[in-house]
Amino acid sequence: xxxxxxxxxxxxxxxxxxxxxxxxxxxxxxxxxxxxxxxxxxxxxxxxxxxxxxxxxxxxxxxxxxxxxxxxxxxxxxxxxxxxxxxxxxxxxxxxxxxxxxxxxxxxxxxxxxxxxxxxxxxxxxxxxxxxxxxxxxxxxxxxxxxxxxxxxxxxxxxxxxxxxxxxxxxxxxxxxxxxxxxxxxxxxxxxxxxxxxxxxxxxxxxxxxxxxxxxxxxxxxxxxxxxxxxxxxxxxxxxxxxxxxx
Numbered sequence: 001x002x003x004x005x006x007x008x009x010x011x012x013x014x015x016x017x018x019x020x021x022x023x024x025x026x027x028x029x030x031x032x033x034x035x036x037x038x039x040x041x042x043x044x045x046x047x048x049x050x051x052x053x054x055x056x057x058x059x060x061x062x063x064x065x066x067x068x069x070x071x072x073x074x075x076x077x078x079x080x081x082x083x084x085x086x087x088x089x090x091x092x093x094x095x096x097x098x099x100x101x102x103x104x105x106x107x108x109x110x111x112x113x114x115x116x117x118x119x120x121x122x123x124x125x126x127x128x129x130x131x132x133x134x135x136x137x138x139x140x141x142x143x144x145x146x147x148x149x150x151x152x153x154x155x156x157x158x159x160x161x162x163x164x165x166x167x168x169x170x171x172x173x174x175x176x177x178x179x180x181x182x183x184x185x186x187x188x189x190x191x192x193x194x195x196x197x198x199x200x201x202x203x204x205x206x207x208x209x210x211x212x213x214x215x216x217x218x219x220x221x222x223x224x225x226x227x228x229x230x231x232x233x234x235x236x237x238x239x240x241x242x243x244x245x246x247x
Contacts, residue, residue, distance in 0.1 A: 004143070008139060008140045008143045009140075010136045010140075011136035011137045011138070011139050011140025011141065011143075012140045014133060014136050014137050015137050015140065015141075018137075021133070025126075025129065028122070028125055032117040032119055032122045033117075033203060033204070033207055035117070035119060036117055036118075036119075036204055036207050036208070037118075037208060038208055039118045046204075047215065047217075049116075049118060050116065050197065050201065050218075052115070053112045053113070053115045053116045053197070054112060054193070054197060055112075056108055056111055056112035056115060057108060057109045057110075057111070057112025057113065057193050057197070058112075058193070059108045060104075060105040060106065060107065060108030060109035060110075060111070060112070061105065061109060061186070061189055061190065061193060062105075063094070063101055063102075063104055063105035063108065064101075064102055064105035064106075064109075064185075064186055064189055065182055065186055066093070066094050066101070067093070067094040067095070067101040067102050067105065068102075068181060068182050068185040068186050069177040069178055069179070069181055069182035070092070070093040070094070070173040070175060070177055070178075071090060071093070071181065071185075071247070072088070072090065072173075072174075072175050072246060072247060073246055073247050089145065089148075089149045089152055089153060089156065091156045091160070091171070092171045092172070092173040092174065093170075093171070093172070093173040095160070096160065096169055096170055096171035097160070097161075097165040097166050097167055097169050097170050098160065098161055098162065098163055098164070098165045098166070099142075099156075099157060099160050099161065099162045099163075100138060100141075100162055100163060103134055103137075103138065103163075104163050104165075105189075106134075107130055107134075107163075109189065109192075109193060110126060110130060111123065111126060111127070112193075112197075113126075113196055113197070113200065114126035114127075116197070116200050116204075138162065142157065175246065175247075178244045178247055180241070180242045180243065180244040180247075181242075181244050181247045183232055183242055184232070184236055184242035184243075187228060187229055187232040187233070187236075188229070190225055190228065190229075191225045191226065191228065191229040193225075194218070194221045194222050194224075194225035194226075195222065195225070195226075197218060197221075198214075198218045198219075198221065198222040201214075201215060201218045202214060202218075
């Protein structure tokens with residue numbers, strides 16, 4: 001098997017197993033918690049640092065929101081079960097300034113989690129793991145798009161960077177932002193952010209204080225995000241309320 005075919009096969013293999021592969025980072029989390037202490041030894045500084053980390057993850061969520069809310073139907077995308085799907089090539093909105101805005105959003109969401117520990121090597125390990133993981137996935141995805149769209153893909157890829165946004169190349173989408181599509185696609189991400197941060201907060205306080213402490217902000221955030229997840233999950237799976245025409 002040549003290198004191109006091998007990279008494509010590995011990328012597809014990694015994508016199909018994306019649900020549980022992050023669990024391989026569990027040993028790293030265990031070590032990080034063993035080294036964990038409040039930033040500057042202060043619980044107040046710890047809360048401030050958590051807000052900074054949340055802002056980083058929130059940036060990733062906003063990138064995903066701007067991508068999902070404008071995306072039209074039948075454009076490039078794929079699911080774990082159905083595989084690659086791309087009747088049309090999306091080159092507008094976020095896709096006009098970077099080729100992989102959803103993955104860029106994922107990077108910042110995860111980076112916020114990695115920064116939580118206030119350990120430089122934990123953040124570096126995350127960046128390296130993300131790069132190694134998504135390099136293959138992106139290669140496989142772009143190979144599919146190249147085969148599907150040929151010269152159109154090559155022209156778009158030549159002028160559009162993979163991750164670093166070329167803001168000056170922004171092209172306003174023809175379709176308006178769809179709140180329904182945004183909610184349908186991103187309610188899981190919103191819940192994931194608060195679920196992970198709440199879990200990290202509780203575990204970190206147990207590590208330092210030797211007792212369970214649930215800060216008011218994270219407690220309220222987790223409850224609200226959970227309710228939002230439940231409501232939108234029901235609407236998504238049992239109704240057509242979140243379906244938008246042309247999306």
